[in-house]
Amino acid sequence: MKAQTLRALESERVISFYPGCSLTSSAREMMESYLEVASFFGLRVQTLEDWNCCGSTPAHSIRGWWGLVLPARNLLLAESRGIEELMTLCPSCFVRLWDSREKLLADEQKNKRIQDLWGATVRGYTRPVFFLESLLSVASEKVETLAPGSFRGLRIAPYYGCLLSRQRWVTGLDGHSPRKALGDLLRRLEAQDLKWGLEEQCCGAGLAVTKPELSHRLVASIHRYARRAGANCLVVFCPLCHMNLELRAPGQEALPVLYVTELLAIAAGLPHAQHWLGRHLVDPKPLLNQLRIA
Amino acid sequence: MNREFQEQVAGKGDNSFASCFHCLSCGAGCPAIELMDWRPNQVIRMIQRGMKKEVLESRTIWICIGCFNCLDQCPNRVDIPSLMDTLRHMAIEEGVRVPEPGILAFHKEFLRQVSNRGRVFEVGLMMRYKLATRSFFQDMGTGVRMMLKGRFQLTPGRVENPREFKEKLGGSS
Numbered sequence: 001m002k003a004q005t006l007r008a009l010e011s012e013r014v015i016s017f018y019p020g021c022s023l024t025s026s027a028r029e030m031m032e033s034y035l036e037v038a039s040f041f042g043l044r045v046q047t048l049e050d051w052n053c054c055g056s057t058p059a060h061s062i063r064g065w066w067g068l069v070l071p072a073r074n075l076l077l078a079e080s081r082g083i084e085e086l087m088t089l090c091p092s093c094f095v096r097l098w099d100s101r102e103k104l105l106a107d108e109q110k111n112k113r114i115q116d117l118w119g120a121t122v123r124g125y126t127r128p129v130f131f132l133e134s135l136l137s138v139a140s141e142k143v144e145t146l147a148p149g150s151f152r153g154l155r156i157a158p159y160y161g162c163l164l165s166r167q168r169w170v171t172g173l174d175g176h177s178p179r180k181a182l183g184d185l186l187r188r189l190e191a192q193d194l195k196w197g198l199e200e201q202c203c204g205a206g207l208a209v210t211k212p213e214l215s216h217r218l219v220a221s222i223h224r225y226a227r228r229a230g231a232n233c234l235v236v237f238c239p240l241c242h243m244n245l246e247l248r249a250p251g252q253e254a255l256p257v258l259y260v261t262e263l264l265a266i267a268a269g270l271p272h273a274q275h276w277l278g279r280h281l282v283d284p285k286p287l288l289n290q291l292r293i294a
Numbered sequence: 295m296n297r298e299f300q301e302q303v304a305g306k307g308d309n310s311f312a313s314c315f316h317c318l319s320c321g322a323g324c325p326a327i328e329l330m331d332w333r334p335n336q337v338i339r340m341i342q343r344g345m346k347k348e349v350l351e352s353r354t355i356w357i358c359i360g361c362f363n364c365l366d367q368c369p370n371r372v373d374i375p376s377l378m379d380t381l382r383h384m385a386i387e388e389g390v391r392v393p394e395p396g397i398l399a400f401h402k403e404f405l406r407q408v409s410n411r412g413r414v415f416e417v418g419l420m421m422r423y424k425l426a427t428r429s430f431f432q433d434m435g436t437g438v439r440m441m442l443k444g445r446f447q448l449t450p451g452r453v454e455n456p457r458e459f460k461e462k463l464g465g466s467s
Contacts, residue, residue: 021414025447026440050454052412057360058401059408060379062386065467066405067379117466162325162361170362202325202361209423210396211329211357212433218325247436279443281436 014044015134016083018074020093020239021053027090027239029276033261034089034131040145040268041138048077048086054096057206071100072114078126085129089261091163091173091238097128098172130173132237132260136181139264143188146267151191153291156263157231157255158182158199159222161241165200175237182260189267196229198222205240208248219248223255232287235260246281256284266294296344303341307380313370314338320364320374330354331393334364334374337381350385354378356394399426409460412453417446 015038023031038045051074060067075097078086088094104111104122111121139146164175186193203222204215222245226234234257236242245257257280265273266288273294277284288294304312314335321333331353332340340349349355358378365373385392392398403422407414420437440446453459 021451022416024413024451025416026445028445028447052453052459053408053414055408056404056414058404061360061382062398062401063405063467064379064383066408066463069463069466070408113466117462162363166362166366170366202359202363204325204359206359206361207326207329207357207397209420209433210394210400211326214326214329247440279445281439281443281445 014046015087016048016078016081016085017045018048018051018078018086018088018093018097018128020051020088020090021056022239022243023089026243027259029279030089030239030242030259030261032272033259033265033270033276034135036270036272037139037261037264037268038135040265040270041135041142043134043138045087048074048081048083050077054093056092056096060096060099067096068100068103068110069114069117071097072104072122073118075101075122075126075128076114076118076120079123080120083126086126087129087131087134089131089239091130091161091171091175092240094128094130094173095163095171101126101128102172128172130175132178133174133181135261135264136178136185140181140185143185146189146264147269148188149190150267151186151189151291151293153232154189154191154293155194155230155232156186156191156235157194157196157226157229157233158235158260159203159226159237159241159245159257160199161236161238162200162202164237192230194226194229194231196226196231198225203241203244204248205238205244208240208244212248215244215248216250219245220250220253223250223253226255227253231255233258233284235263249282254282256280256282256287258284299344299346299349300342303377303380303384306384307376310370311338311341311372311374311377314372315370317369319367319369320372323363323367325361325363326357326359329357334358334378338372338374338377347390349381350388350390351393353393355381355385356392356397396427396429399423402426409463411450411456412459413451415447415450417441417448418450 055067055070105124115121163171168174183193204218208215234255237260316335321327337354355378360375400423407419
């Protein structure tokens with residue numbers, strides 16, 4: 001009884017959410033599918049009001065101070081609202097928030113300058129967290145709500161990309177622990193979870209606009225390796241990877257690229273899946289229709 | 295040997311590049327190495343040799359994509375991505391020739407967007423970057439496809455008070 005009450009409380013937990021810029025635009029499929037899946041699983045998601053861009057690569061690259069200042073404002077907004085965990089869908093936003101927090105907590109003088117600018121120092125009350133762990137844990141808890149065997153025939157090459165593949169002390173991200181949970185979940189749905197060789201290779205998204213020839217080459221090998229290992233789709237965990245893997249996909253050889261959140265939405269039979277799938281540049285519908293998945 | 299540059303770089307950040315023993319792990323796993331003129335460990339050696347101009351004018355410091363593979367693999371935990379940040383900042387301060395003007399233009403336009411609205415408007419970013427680098431036709435087809443697929447947000451998002459945000463941010467460097 002007690003355990004049940006606890007579980008009920010747990011499932012009504014509010015998740016505070018930092019969207020980040022690409023999630024509101026080119027990666028809307030990821031955000032929308034996340035929000036629907038989260039609500040299907042009984043998670044309440046609240047967007048951080050008045051959030052600003054984390055500064056991404058450009059800030060720390062050419063204006064080091066802004067690389068700390070921009071994420072810090074979001075941390076302060078969250079701290080002032082008593083938010084302990086601030087969830088991101090984008091690994092890059094996560095790393096910027098984590099990095100700024102670490103550096104400011106270690107440097108009193110810089111933190112004092114943050115106070116002069118935004119009105120408070122970063123106290124460290126708010127911690128950034130990445131969505132994957134909490135989503136997979138609730139998904140495996142409620143796995144009976146997903147149709148077992150519904151992914152029969154789907155041969156997935158999970159693509160973790162750069163930031164989720166590092167040791168934790170490098171980026172603050174633990175991209176390794178959720179892999180087992182994901183594997184278990186996929187097995188339950190009877191999808192194949194392939195080992196294919198380039199799951200941890202960087203896709204070159206950071207230079208996708210300025211050095212397209214580099215990302216063309218990196219992305220082409222990602223699709224080719226996955227195909228060679230027998231995959232019929234790639235599954236990604238990052239809005240920048242998704243954009244790049246579709247945008248620079250090698251014509252005829254291109255595999256459909258699905259967000260892990262879309263995959264869960266399909267497994268849950270959520271009605272909007274068709275809508276997101278229609279916005280992909282590499283159309284996943286022929287594959288899914290052929291396998292009678294969506 | 296001229297130690298001035300080495301000390302200048304070390305003083306700018308938390309970089310412990312002195313412990314590099316040139317095992318070449320950093321370059322071996324680097325996804326962007328083919329576009330670099332010097333390998334990351336070579337840049338470290340050049341800093342130690344006082345080759346300021348060559349380092350600050352190198353492509354390598356602009357090409358580094360920040361994937362952290364080098365730091366992850368380094369047996370001495372030399373924070374090469376941060377070192378590259380430091381060197382880029384120095385290159386800008388010193389006003390040296392930037393061999394990758396497109397990359398710098400992209401970063402600048404991105405930050406201009408951030409400072410104006412507090413958020414990035416992807417369509418505006420791409421259009422202004424294309425104007426700045428006169429590369430209108432590169433990727434135009436894919437851009438149009440994404441637009442037709444409804445993949446872009448067509449009105450820019452912003453913080454609640456962009457003017458105040460811009461004033462505060464702009465006054466802080």
